[in-house]
Amino acid sequence: MASPSHTPPDHGGDSVETRSPELRKDPATNRWVIFSPARAKRPTDFKSKSPENPNPKPSSCPFCIGREHECAPEIFRVPPDDDDPNWRIRVIENLYPALSRNLETQSNQPETGTSRSIVGFGFHDVVIEAPLHSIQLSDIDSVGIGDVLIAYRKRIEQIAKHDSINYIQVFKNHGASAGASMSHSHSQIMALPVVPPTVSSRLDGTKDYFEETGKCCLCEAKAKHFVIDESSHFVSVAPYAATYPFEVWIVPKDHSSHFHHLDDVKAVDLGGLLKLMLRKVAKQLNDPPYNYMIHTSPLKVAESQLPYTHWFLQIVPQLSGVGGFEMGSGCYINPVFPEDVAKVLREFGPLFDAAEKAFNSPVHILVNSAGIVDSNYPTIANTPIDDFDRIFRVNTRGSFFCCKEAANRLKGGGGGRIILLTSSLTEALNPGQGTYTASKAAVEAMVKILAKELKGSGITANCVSPGPVATEMFFSGKSEETVRSIIERSPFGRLGETRDIAPVVGFLASDGGEWINGQVIVANGAFLK
Ligand SMILES: [Zn+2]
Ligand SMILES: [Zn+2]
Known part of the structure; x- marks a missing residue:
C-alpha cells in the first residue's frame, strides 16, 4: 500500500467514543483535517432547526421570466x-x-514572478x-x-x-x-487571469500522489473514499479527509482532466446524481444553505500534468463557520466523520420523498431495475474482490435498501406492489457470470421472504426475471458472434426488448396482479439454456 495515510479505515460499527483523534490529508485538497472524537457530533446533530426559506419571492426579481x-x-x-x-x-x-x-487589451502586460x-x-x-x-x-x-x-x-x-x-x-x-x-x-x-491557490495546491498534491503510486488519486475515488451512490459514469462519495461536515464529492469514474470535456450523455447522468445528492443533503439537514464548486484543471495544463488532473464537483452544506484556527493554520476541524455521513446519505428515504412530492400521493408501487455487470465476464477465480463488492453493492444492497424502505413506506390496505428485476441467469447459471448471478439470486430469495413478512399489509412482492434483453448492458463486452449464438438459442430467433418486459411488470403492478405474490416471473421467450 503506497499511501497508508489515505486509506479509509474500517470503522465498522464503532461509536465515535472508541475512536482516537486523527489528522487526515487528501492529495486532492492537500490540506490537513482534524477529526476529533471529543468534538465529534453525530450527523443528526446538524439538522437545521429552522430551515430558512430558500427562495422567498421578492417583489421584483430580475431573473424571473418576463423581466x-x-x-x-x-x-x-x-x-x-x-x-x-x-x-x-x-x-x-x-x-x-x-x-x-x-x-x-491591457491584460497582456508581462507578468513577472514577483508581480503583486x-x-x-x-x-x-x-x-x-x-x-x-x-x-x-x-x-x-x-x-x-x-x-x-x-x-x-x-x-x-x-x-x-x-x-x-x-x-x-x-x-x-x-x-x-x-x-x-x-x-x-x-x-x-x-x-x-491567474490559477488560484487551491488549484495549484491540488495539482501539487495529486502530482505527489501520482509520483509515489503511479496512479491518479481521483481515479481511485471509489476505493479511497466512502461511497454514497453511483451512476453509470459518476460516483458520489463522502471524502476520506472531508474539510467540512457533510461535504460530498461527485467524481467522474473515467479519468478526465477538464469538466468541459463532459459529453451530453454524461451531463444527463451527472444531472441525475447531482439531483439525488442535493435532495439527500436537503432531506437529512432540513434544506440547509449550500455551495457547490466544480474543481476543474487550469486551461493551459501541460501534457505531463494530464495523468494526475481529474475534475470533480464538491457540494458543501453551510453548517459551520470558519474560525481563527482555520484562518491561522489552514487546517480544519471537522466534527463529523465522513464514514458516518456516508451511512446517513446512503439511505433511500429521499427517493421515496421525491416520488411522493412528484405524484402528490403516498407511494404504492416500487419497481427497482438497477443493475450492473462486469462486462469482462470473469470466472469466480478471476473476479477482483472490488468488482464483487461493487456489483453486490448496486444489485443486492441497493435492492435491500429499496425493499426495506418500501416495506416501511408503501401504503398498506391493498394495491401496494414491490417488483424487482432479477435475471434468468439465476436458472441458466452460466460460467463467467458468477457474481452477477449470485447478486440477483440473493434478491430473489429476499423478495420471497419479504412477501411472507408483509402478511396483512395488502402489499405483494415479486421478481421479474428477464432473459437476454437488447440493452446497453447486455451488449457491453460481447462480440457479434456471442450475440448471434445467443439469438440462435431463442425460440423466437431474437433478443428480448424492453417492451417485452414492461407489460409483465405492468401486470404485476395492476389490481389484477394481486394474486401473484412471492414469485419469480420468468419473462424470457422460453429462452433455451
Ligand atoms: Zn425570480
Ligand atoms: Zn483520474
Missing part, C-alpha cells in the same frame, strides 16, 4: 432562439462583476437555471439539470478562447448564508 430587460446583457439562452420568450436557461453577464471583461498586481481582466457570468422563481435546481429533472451543466460547458468553451484566461471556476451559492444575493435559482462562472 429579462432588467438584467445585464444576455450571452445565450436555452433553447437558443432569442425570439422565443419561453426560455429554460439563460446565461447573462453579472450586473456587478468582480472582474471586468473590457480590460483584455495584474489588470483585473476576467469574466463573471450568471447562469439562471430556471425561468420560474419557485423552482430550485433539485426540483428539475436529470435531463434539465444536464442542460444546465451543458450550458456551463458551452460558456466555458467560449471563454477559453481568450488567451489571458487561465482558470474558470463554476460555482453555486444556494441560500443567503451560503452567499447567494439573489434567491432565484442560479449559478455563476468566474474566469480568472
